[in-house]
Amino acid sequence: MGTPSDQPLIVGGKRLDGRxxxxxxxxxxxxxxxxxxxxxxxxxxxxxxxxxxxxxxxxVFPKHETDPYKAVVRCRYLMAxxxxxxxxxxxxxxxxxxxxxxxxxxxxxxxxxxVYPKTAIEIYIxxxxxxxxxRVAGLTAAAVALANAGIPMRDILIGVSIGKIDGQVAVxxxxxxxxxxxxxxxxxIKPTTGEIxxxxxxxxxxxxxxxxxxxxxxxxxxxxxxxxVAALKEYFDRAAAxxxxxx
Amino acid sequence: MAIDExxxxxxxxxxxxxxxxxxxxxxxxxxxxxxxxxxxxxxxxADVTIGKSxxxxxxxxxxxxxxxxxxxxxxxxFGADFLPMAHETFEPGPPRVESIELARVVDRxxxxxxxxxxxxxxxxxxxxxxxxxxxxxxxxxxxxxDTAAMAATAALQSLELPEYRDGKIIREExxxxxxxxxxxxxxxxKIGDKLVLDPLYSEEIVADARIxxxxxxxxxxxxxKAGSGAFTKExxxxxxxxxxxxxxxxxxxxxxxxx
Numbered sequence: 001m002g003t004p005s006d007q008p009l010i011v012g013g014k015r016l017d018g019r020x021x022x023x024x025x026x027x028x029x030x031x032x033x034x035x036x037x038x039x040x041x042x043x044x045x046x047x048x049x050x051x052x053x054x055x056x057x058x059x060v061f062p063k064h065e066t067d068p069y070k071a072v073v074r075c076r077y078l079m080a081x082x083x084x085x086x087x088x089x090x091x092x093x094x095x096x097x098x099x100x101x102x103x104x105x106x107x108x109x110x111x112x113x114x115v116y117p118k119t120a121i122e123i124y125i126x127x128x129x130x131x132x133x134x135r136v137a138g139l140t141a142a143a144v145a146l147a148n149a150g151i152p153m154r155d156i157l158i159g160v161s162i163g164k165i166d167g168q169v170a171v172x173x174x175x176x177x178x179x180x181x182x183x184x185x186x187x188x189i190k191p192t193t194g195e196i197x198x199x200x201x202x203x204x205x206x207x208x209x210x211x212x213x214x215x216x217x218x219x220x221x222x223x224x225x226x227x228x229v230a231a232l233k234e235y236f237d238r239a240a241a242x243x244x245x246x247x
Numbered sequence: 248m249a250i251d252e253x254x255x256x257x258x259x260x261x262x263x264x265x266x267x268x269x270x271x272x273x274x275x276x277x278x279x280x281x282x283x284x285x286x287x288x289x290x291x292x293a294d295v296t297i298g299k300s301x302x303x304x305x306x307x308x309x310x311x312x313x314x315x316x317x318x319x320x321x322x323x324x325f326g327a328d329f330l331p332m333a334h335e336t337f338e339p340g341p342p343r344v345e346s347i348e349l350a351r352v353v354d355r356x357x358x359x360x361x362x363x364x365x366x367x368x369x370x371x372x373x374x375x376x377x378x379x380x381x382x383x384x385x386x387x388x389x390x391x392x393d394t395a396a397m398a399a400t401a402a403l404q405s406l407e408l409p410e411y412r413d414g415k416i417i418r419e420e421x422x423x424x425x426x427x428x429x430x431x432x433x434x435x436x437k438i439g440d441k442l443v444l445d446p447l448y449s450e451e452i453v454a455d456a457r458i459x460x461x462x463x464x465x466x467x468x469x470x471x472k473a474g475s476g477a478f479t480k481e482x483x484x485x486x487x488x489x490x491x492x493x494x495x496x497x498x499x500x501x502x503x504x505x506x
Contacts, residue, residue: 094347101344101473108475183359185470195477199458201470202355207487210467214480 009165009177016177017046021170022216024160029141029227031148031235037124039149041231043141046174047131052141054149057119065120070113075104075123077138083130099135106139106188106197112152121151132175133161136186139198144228148235155190157197158224162187162213169209171216183209187217191225194218251449259453262438268449269298274489276445276496281397283405283505290409290421293401297445299388304380304398306406310370310416311377321368321375325354327382327395334387334448348473350382353396353432356461356469360430363403367424370411378406389448392459392471396432401501404429430468431497433490434459437476442486444493458483460490 009016019025025046034040037053044050060066077100081088092100103125111121123146125138136159143157163173164183178184183203189196205213254268261268271277277298285294291306311322327350329337337343357363368376380402382395407421436446436454443450451457455476461469467487472478 094351097344098348098351101348102471105473105475109477190477193477195479196472196483197475197477199470199472199478199483202359202468204359204466204468206466207484207491210487211484214483218480 007180009180010168015165015170015174017174019172021168022219024172024220024223025174027140027224027227029144029231031144031231032239037145037149039145039147039151041141041144041148043137043144045133045137045140046172047129048127048134048137049129050134050137050141051126051128052138052145053124054121054142054145054151055124056121056149056151057116058122060118060120066118067113069117071111071116071119071121073104073108073111073113073121073123075100075107075125075142077103077125077127077135079127079130079134083127102198102200103135103139103142103188106157107142107146109197110154110157110190111146112154115152121146130175132173132178133186135159136161136188139188140224140228144231147228147232155192156225156228157188158191158221158228159186159188159198160217160220160224161185162217164203164205164209164213169212169216171220183213185210185213187214189217189221191221194221251452254449255453258449259438262441262443262450262453265441267443267447269447271445273441274444276493279397279497279500281401281500281503281505283401289402290418291402291404291406293398293405295394295398295401296386297390297394297397298447299386300390300394301386302391302394302398303383303385304395304402305383306402307379307381308406308408308416309377309379310374310411312373313369313375317365318373319369319375320365321363322377323354323358323363323365323380324377325350325357325380325382325399327353327384329384329387329391332386333384337384337387346384348471349392349395352392352459352461352469352471353380353382353399355471356396356430356432357400357403359468360428360461360463362400362426362428362430363406363424364427368408374411376408378403387448389446389451390434393432393434393445396430396461397497397501400426400429400431404501428463429498429501430461430463431490431494431501432459432461433486433493433497435486435489436474437478437482442482444489458486460487462487462490462494464494
């Protein structure tokens with residue numbers, strides 16, 4: 001939560017980018033955009049640009065991390081040094097390590113890891129341009145990349161953020177709202193069961209506002225999920241039309 | 248410990264039948280002790296135990312250059328070390344992601360609560376107080392997050408800011424600096440379909456998911472969910488309500504004067 005801004009975040013009932021309180025930024029998703037990776041997805045979410053890739057099931061390095069009964073799920077979330085106003089340092093930092101961990105744990109809930117013992121499933125999320133709520137944008141993209149890689153999953157996770165700006169609960173925090181709002185809450189939900197697999201919050205929220213925020217997130221699950229499914233369908237239609245190797 | 252691994256099935260069965268291995272209720276803390284001022288040379292400190300988990304937090308202050316976007320505010324920095332003496336799985340070397348997570352969650356709650364009045368830590372143009380809170384985990388029997396958060400808040404509660412005169416820090420002369428708000432943290436784990444407060448180490452390693460709520464009197468300040476398990480909305484709200492109820496008890500430990 002940043003310093004209180006002098007400039008209001010809501011003007012005439014609209015947010016800085018003209019959205020209503022319960023309105024998402026425009027989202028586009030394209031599946032199967034990389035050549036080498038087993039699965040991939042490119043997502044834009046407002047001004048966020050995210051590339052997600054999945055490798056695996058593959059051999060586990062280092063070997064001692066092998067699980068004889070199931071695949072190990074790994075995740076690396078990173079922000080590119082050029083993705084923010086100020087130049088960032090390349091490579092992981094404390095923030096990205098924590099985010100990588102919570103995203104990995106969220107996917108560990110849905111990946112059917114028992115099918116591939118002694119292997120690793122690696123998820124790479126690169127934030128190419130950052131404009132608020134990148135961890136949930138990254139998670140939403142990675143879910144598509146996993147499905148694109150043919151990894152069996154119990155559900156295709158969606159992520160969304162909710163927060164509080166100028167005292168009001170709103171969905172999908174963009175950068176200024178994240179910096180100058182009163183609370184920010186990323187969440188990841190399993191669309192078929194409604195269960196919560198990632199939840200973080202910081203800022204100030206009453207219990208009533210928290211419940212309102214949860215409901216606002218649930219109201220957006222289908223909208224985001226449909227975009228994921230459409231991206232995958234579009235990819236498989238495209239793949240089916242492609243000439244087969246050796247023909 | 249290897250024995251904890253062997254106990255896994257037993258502990259899950261116990262929890263399933265509504266019992267805990269140490270006889271506690273699901274919504275009960277272990278015994279809590281807080282010793283403020285444990286480290287004399289530190290400007291604030293606390294030695295906290297929750298059951299057999301023990302964390303010492305020390306606060307040191309330095310004169311630093313403020314961040315460019317907040318030129319009139321002091322700075323606040325949290326670090327956590329999982330010492331090798333605390334558990335056989337804690338090895339020397341670069342910080343584990345768990346210790347980074349712990350420090351960041353403690354940081355988020357205290358910062359969101361605006362517990363420490365950073366605006367009052369301005370010294371002069373280009374100079375502010377830098378407050379460093381270092382969390383030392385020295386004995387691990389589960390729920391390090393609540394233990395560490397309590398140690399950090401109690402240490403900050405006991406903070407005495409040194410004098411700064413003629414370009415020098417005079418650490419012998421200190422002024423108490425009380426917190427504006429004291430956030431409290433409650434951590435639960437989910438084992439099967441049961442929600443268990445203040446988990447033991449042996450409960451943590453069989454848990455499906457973990458969640459921490461940091462709350463004040465009227466507001467919540469931070470949440471952190473971890474682990475591969477999932478929570479329903481109803482479960483989250485019930486644990487949040489419990490965290491507001493438990494706050495009074497936890498607060499009494501943090502604010503009590505150490506004799």
